[in-house]
Amino acid sequence: MRFAALARLAWLRQWRDPASLALSVLTAPCFALLYGLIAPGGEPAFAGYLPSLLVFSSIMALFGAAMALARERAEPSLLLLRMAQVDGVALVAGFALPQLLINLVSLALTLGAAGLVGFRTGSSLAAIGAACALASCASIGLGLLVAATAKSVSRAFLSASVVMFLQLLFSGLLFPRPSGPSVAVAGHNISLWDILPTTHLHLLLSRLLTTGDGALASLRLLALALLAALFVTIGGLLLTRAIRQSARA
Amino acid sequence: MTLLSLEAATFAVGERQLLGPLSLSFVAGGCTALLGANGSGKTTLLRIAAGLLAPTTGLRTGLAPTAIGYCPQADPLWPDLTATEHLQIVGGLQGLTASSAWARATELLDHLDLMPHASKQAAMLSGGMRRRLSVATALVHRPRLLLLDEPFAGLDTAQTARLEALLREEASAGTAVVVATHDLDQAARIADRLLLLDEGRLLHDGTLEALRTHRPSHRLLLTLREGSEAEVAEALQATALQVRTTDEGLAVSGSSVAELQAIAASLAAQRQNDLVGLEIRAATLDDLLDELRP
Numbered sequence: 001m002r003f004a005a006l007a008r009l010a011w012l013r014q015w016r017d018p019a020s021l022a023l024s025v026l027t028a029p030c031f032a033l034l035y036g037l038i039a040p041g042g043e044p045a046f047a048g049y050l051p052s053l054l055v056f057s058s059i060m061a062l063f064g065a066a067m068a069l070a071r072e073r074a075e076p077s078l079l080l081l082r083m084a085q086v087d088g089v090a091l092v093a094g095f096a097l098p099q100l101l102i103n104l105v106s107l108a109l110t111l112g113a114a115g116l117v118g119f120r121t122g123s124s125l126a127a128i129g130a131a132c133a134l135a136s137c138a139s140i141g142l143g144l145l146v147a148a149t150a151k152s153v154s155r156a157f158l159s160a161s162v163v164m165f166l167q168l169l170f171s172g173l174l175f176p177r178p179s180g181p182s183v184a185v186a187g188h189n190i191s192l193w194d195i196l197p198t199t200h201l202h203l204l205l206s207r208l209l210t211t212g213d214g215a216l217a218s219l220r221l222l223a224l225a226l227l228a229a230l231f232v233t234i235g236g237l238l239l240t241r242a243i244r245q246s247a248r249a
Numbered sequence: 250m251t252l253l254s255l256e257a258a259t260f261a262v263g264e265r266q267l268l269g270p271l272s273l274s275f276v277a278g279g280c281t282a283l284l285g286a287n288g289s290g291k292t293t294l295l296r297i298a299a300g301l302l303a304p305t306t307g308l309r310t311g312l313a314p315t316a317i318g319y320c321p322q323a324d325p326l327w328p329d330l331t332a333t334e335h336l337q338i339v340g341g342l343q344g345l346t347a348s349s350a351w352a353r354a355t356e357l358l359d360h361l362d363l364m365p366h367a368s369k370q371a372a373m374l375s376g377g378m379r380r381r382l383s384v385a386t387a388l389v390h391r392p393r394l395l396l397l398d399e400p401f402a403g404l405d406t407a408q409t410a411r412l413e414a415l416l417r418e419e420a421s422a423g424t425a426v427v428v429a430t431h432d433l434d435q436a437a438r439i440a441d442r443l444l445l446l447d448e449g450r451l452l453h454d455g456t457l458e459a460l461r462t463h464r465p466s467h468r469l470l471l472t473l474r475e476g477s478e479a480e481v482a483e484a485l486q487a488t489a490l491q492v493r494t495t496d497e498g499l500a501v502s503g504s505s506v507a508e509l510q511a512i513a514a515s516l517a518a519q520r521q522n523d524l525v526g527l528e529i530r531a532a533t534l535d536d537l538l539d540e541l542r543p
Contacts, residue, residue: 005341009327012338016329016370079325080386082301083314084342 002086006094010068014098024064024102028057029109036117046119050110051205054128055173055198057110058135061103063160065143069095069239070156073147078246088240092232096140103136104129123208127217131204134224138197141231148238171198188219197231200224250277252394252425253311258304260293260449268293268449270307275394275427280420282436283429284534285446291429292322294446295396298427315343318392322399324383328372332363332382335371336389343390350389357385360415362408376403384412394425401435413439433534445541452541464540465491465502465532469509471516472498472526481516481523493539502532502540 014021035049072078072095081091107129121128142163150156168174170193177199180192193199204220251274259269268290275281275298285291296302300314326335333354340350358364361381366374371382384400397416401409416439420426430436436443437457445453445460453460473481478499485492490512491502503509509529516524532540 001341001344001346004347005338008341009330009338012330012334013327075327076321076323076325077327079301079319079321080339080342083299083317083319084339085313085315086342 002084002090003094006086006090007097010095011098013068013071014102021102024060025106025109027060028053028106029113032110032113033117036114036119046114046117047121048206050114050119051202052173054107054110054132054205055135055171055202057106058103058132058139058201059164059167059198060106061099061136061139062143062146062163063157064102065096065099065140066146066150066156066160067153068099069144069147070150070153073150073243073246074152078243081243082246088236091240091243092144092236096137096144096232099140099143100133100136103139104133107132107136121208127221128205128208131201131208131217131221131224134221134228135197135201137228138224138231141228141233141235142197144235144239145231148235148242167196167198171196171202173198173202194223195227197224197227200227251275251311252277253298253309253317255297255304256308256310258297258307258309260290260297260302261305266449268297269304271449271451272307273444273451273454275311275425277393277425278420278423279442280416280426280428280440281442281444282440283427283444283446284431284433284436285429286431286535286538288448289446290449291446292398293449295319295321295398295427295429298394299396312394315390316393318387318390318395320383320387320397320400322402324371324379325386326371326379326383329370331368331370332358332374332378332385333367335382335386339386340389345390353389353391354385357388360411361385362411377405377408380404381408381412388419392424394427395419396427398429399431400428401430401432409435431534433532433537445537447538447542452538460537461532464537465504467503467506467509468530468532468536469501469503469513470495470498470528470530471501471524474523474525477520477523481520485512491540495539498526500536500539502536 031053032050036046072081111125111128143160146156146159146163150159170178177193182189182191200220200223204217208217254274256272257270258272260267283291283294293302297304297309299317299319330338336354336357337350340353341347345353358367361384363378363381363385366378371379374382380400380403384397387395387397400412404412416426416428428439441456443453443455443457443460444451471481478494482492482494482499485501493500501509501512503512506529513527513529
């Protein structure tokens with residue numbers, strides 16, 4: 001019952017801000033359409049562009065979750081959540097689910113838009129969807145962490161931007177991945193930058209959307225699943241604690 | 250049945266003690282008015298009772314926050330949600346089924362005259378409507394203890410009467426209702442128990458009648474010519490009257506208007522040149538606090 005009430009609350013608050021909702025859902029599909037219609041280079045260039053676009057789309061979930069939850073923390077209505085003693089699982093699930101749905105709708109529209117302008121992939125759409133869904137979950141987890149430490153929406157925006165820059169600059173999305181400390185685990189070299197969900201999502205999508213390399217894809221999917229679980233758990237715990245101790249309510 | 254007890258509870262921020270030590274309890278049914286000036290500790294006491302603050306020392310025992318309805322001074326509302334949505338969502342958060350939350354929302358909106366505004370977002374409601382909706386969110390899960398911090402702020406006379414009636418109804422149904430207010434007359438109308446707080450200390454815990462029995466019910470306020478106050482005060486004190494120097498002038502306490510009228514007449518005759526003005530009025534909250542302060 002509590003989860004349903006929280007999910008309804010989170011969804012209604014998204015719905016009542018249609019401009020933000022439209023930006024969250026339509027930005028990536030519009031960019032896919034725009035690129036396909038006006039950019040030169042045809043399908044090969046598009047295959048390089050689309051993974052980056054989907055990674056950006058997953059990063060949008062970080063901003064969405066961080067700012068929505070920071071708003072809840074900053075408003076007097078937080079008292080209603082405190083008095084109901086909402087548990088961490090219901091809180092995280094209730095607020096994360098609408099964000100995840102928004103992100104998945106955006107992803108589906110982006111792939112649809114790419115298809116409309118002629119992009120075709122030999123990979124399974126389910127695998128692409130799973131990768132993006134896991135990356136969105138990890139992003140939402142990072143959003144929970146940001147919201148747990150931010151006392152206002154503007155602070156959450158700035159903190160989310162820092163996390164976004166970290167992901168853009170060190171995941172290999174914009175620039176070659178810098179070498180960093182690494183350890184070998186079961187024959188695989190794990191770098192410091194593997195802690196960033198975008199590292200895995202970018203590599204995964206690049207392969208899935210071009211060559212369809214299944215073996216490496218499974219490992220990257222597993223890494224994304226572990227990161228999503230880690231960030232959502234830590235973020236959820238910290239956020240629940242922050243809400244219970246909030247002096248505002 | 251005792252719902253909640255505080256035993257030697259204090260609350261301090263750093264070196265500054267904001268509340269206590271105080272011991273009190275709330276039992277099922279009845280309405281308690283929590284009176285005190287700004288900064289007297291009313292809100293801190295309510296927040297400790299609601300379970301939102303832990304006492305620095307001492308104990309709070311009794312109901313969990315989920316069995317308590319708390320309405321703070323700042324309306325705890327989501328600005329973009331409608332009145333109905335608020336009550337349904339808070340009902341859901343408090344564990345009510347969707348149909349129970351719907352029924353209770355309808356009942357409360359009707360009771361608080363909010364039905365015509367049920368589909369308006371909170372940001373579009375007037376201050377008084379938002380206040381009533383805030384009270385409704387505290388009531389939606391039928392709490393056993395209802396804590397309201399200045400619930401009548403911004404309400405017109407008709408809405409005040411409606412809310413007072415609802416609180417009396419809740420109290421007679423077994424809910425322990427606690428209302429923080431500045432208004433002594435309002436406290437007298439709704440409450441059967443008065444808690445008087447001053448600078449975090451509990452000055453009185455009992456009925457208004459008990460308070461008035463032991464404390465003067467009226468005050469004679471004298472405005473005197475500059476320089477004559479001390480002399481007049483001394484003369485009045487010599488006749489065993491309670492006299493205090495206040496911001497408004499010299500205050501003489503009495504248990505009846507007739508007693509104070511006699512004093513006023515005598516002063517007017519004897520100290521005609523020193524007397525600039527006089528007024529007899531019922532003791533206000535500030536007057537009572539003046540009297541009770543050690």
